[in-house]
Amino acid sequence: MGAVKSIFSFRGNRPAGDGEAAEAQAATAQEEQGGEAGEASGVGPSQVGRKRKASPEGHPDKVPPKKMAQTKSRAIFESLFLRGENSDIRIRAFEEEWCLHRVYLCRSGYFASMFSGAWLETNMDVVEMQMPDKNIDCESFYETLGYLYSNNIAIPPNRVIAFLATASMLQLDELILQCEEIMKVSVNVGTVCSFYYSAENYGLVDIRYICHQWFLDNLMIRQNSELLRGVGLDLMKELIASSDLLVIGVEIDVYTTLKKWMFLHLEPTWSGSQEALLAAADLYFDEYKTNSDGTPFLETDLGRAFGPVFQQLRFAYIICDLPSARIIEQDAVIPATWLTPIYKEQWLMLIQAEQSRELGPTEVYMSEIRGNSMRCGGQLDADEPCSWSWSGFNFAWDLVVSYTNRCIVFRRSALNKSCGLSVSLLWQRRVVFRLRVISFDGTGNAVLRKDTGYQVLCLRRHQELEVINLEGQELSFPMYVACNFLYISEDSDPRQYGQSSRSPRK
Structure with a gap:
């Protein structure tokens, strides 16, 4: 926030009319004709169309072009934006007033439209602005105005929504992209709700998807009161x-x-x-x-x-x-x-x-699985062998899930005590399943994700099947094992699941 404080110390800029400001104002006029080329080549606005000056020794200036451009850009920023020299427009908002310049403001699509055409503000010297978005505050608005002069801005992750709102109003696509990149790497339990709803409001499709996936991954394992309150x-x-x-x-x-x-x-x-x-x-x-x-x-x-x-x-x-x-x-x-x-x-x-003597489904119909599969899962706290079963699936079908030697294994075991109340212990059974293995970093973003997709599992009594092999993977714990199961009777009425038994596979 140091940069923010140094800028705010000059907030009350005042118009002036001599010295460095004249040079800067001339540079802005030059910039309207050749500024884009100057920026593309890394040359500051005040250098466009000028010859390179010689050093006192008579040799060309040995200052690196990039550093020279930064120095000139900083001089323009301080004289025109911070001090408001040679201002031709005043902007009022949040009970403050800034002396600015149309040529720089027009880098914003919002101001470019305002100052061209038949708008009321087109020829006004003072523009009173009302903020249509409650996410915009004085600091973000002021910093974004400064961005129009410098093409440089520091956005703290905890302030990104305010800057996103301001950039959206002022139609600054590059700044919106910068906000989006910050949000992508800042999704966590404290930001995901505000990021999700902001992404919806401002049309950030990628951010909405990332947040939605975070919710699916973390809602059941990382919930707290603030998170639950924030989900509409x-x-x-x-x-x-x-x-x-x-x-x-x-x-x-x-x-x-x-x-x-x-x-x-x-x-x-x-x-x-x-x-x-x-x-x-x-x-x-x-x-x-x-x-x-x-x-x-x-x-x-x-x-x-x-x-x-x-x-x-x-x-x-x-x-x-x-x-x-x-x-x-x-x-x-x-x-x-x-x-x-x-x-x-x-x-x-x-x-x-x-x-009945039926074994179960022979094909995977995604239309039947969506909304109907049993969701269950377990947590592995260390790279040590363990096993578990889920009661209630298909009336306590005798399926045991094991983790051993970095493998997830399904095994039918009618001798397992936890499956002693199984209703139907046929010699062979089929079931649709999907298994996922996921590990997260400290913010809830996946660092490992393995997914079998939906498959038909067919096991005989006491038979086992290796479902996922994690050998060679860099594992972090806790690691989560999530399963989807679905047993659809071949003779069942398909209307029970809201789908036709002859639905095309996806």
Whole structure:
């Protein structure tokens, strides 16, 4: 911020009319004719069209051209912008006034349009400016005006939104690109919300994508109160609906996250630790249930706005686990009318899995997978062997996931105690799966990302399959293993999944 302070010490510039200013003003006139060529060659505006001066020894000046250009540019900046010498226009904003020059202001598309044509301000000597964007402040506006004189500006990452807003209003494409580059390397838990919504407002497609991917990767593992408060309804709906959401745990954990998120939007002034957040949310909804005679919260006037977000939950993978089903029932947040058809579908699938001899899907239909796959995951804290299984998948299908010798392995194991309640232990089973392995740096940006894509897995009893090999990869821990599973019965009614069984593959 040192450069910023040195500039602000000259903010109250005043017009003058002699000495260095005359030379600078002549340079601006020359620049209108040949300034672009001068800048392209690295020569400062006051040098365009001039002969090189000799040094006192009679030899050509040995000052490097780049340094000479910087010296001249600095002299122009100080005399014309900081001191306002030979000003021909005054700009008023934020209760301040700056003496400036049309020839430099017209480098901005905004001012170029203002000073040409039939606008009211075209021939005015004093222009009063009202800022249409609340993100623009006095400092960013003043610094950006200085950029028009120097083509140089220092933008701290924590101030980039203000400069982006100012550059967008003044139609400075190069400065917008500079802001975009700063944002790309500054996405973290403290900036991602403001960056995402700013990218939407100012049309930064790449930044929006980067932030959206950050949310998908980190929402479930790096959440805090400020982050959850910053995510709006439409964005949360989009994230919860995505099969790319990195779920560490199972689907009930997504529901728990939504419950905390909704509580923070209803009680924006709440403060406390992350450990206390869930308890506070449970207490809030329990009191509301008592006071509303048991009406499901999402059917009340207060909760109805959150309904479309909660509808994106994959309830089929919540109610198939008894403790999770009891949480849903006790909270009384979800209307029973949402769950009754899902219980029926799950019961029919249970009977079919037990009484039919079908093995599972033979092809991958992306239209069936999107929005329907089970999302689950685990965390590896060190490069050491470990294994786990997810209960509830296809009625406790006997699938064990192992990490050993830098490999992720799927294994069917009917002897595993955690799979002892499996309903259907056919000798051979098929299932659609996708597995991702991801590691992050301290800001939540991926440093390792491996993805199998969607495949059909076919295993016999006690058979195992190496899914991902990480040998030779530079691993950092914790490392996250995320899975998507989908078992679609060949005899199932395709309308259950909202898609045709003959949908073309993508």
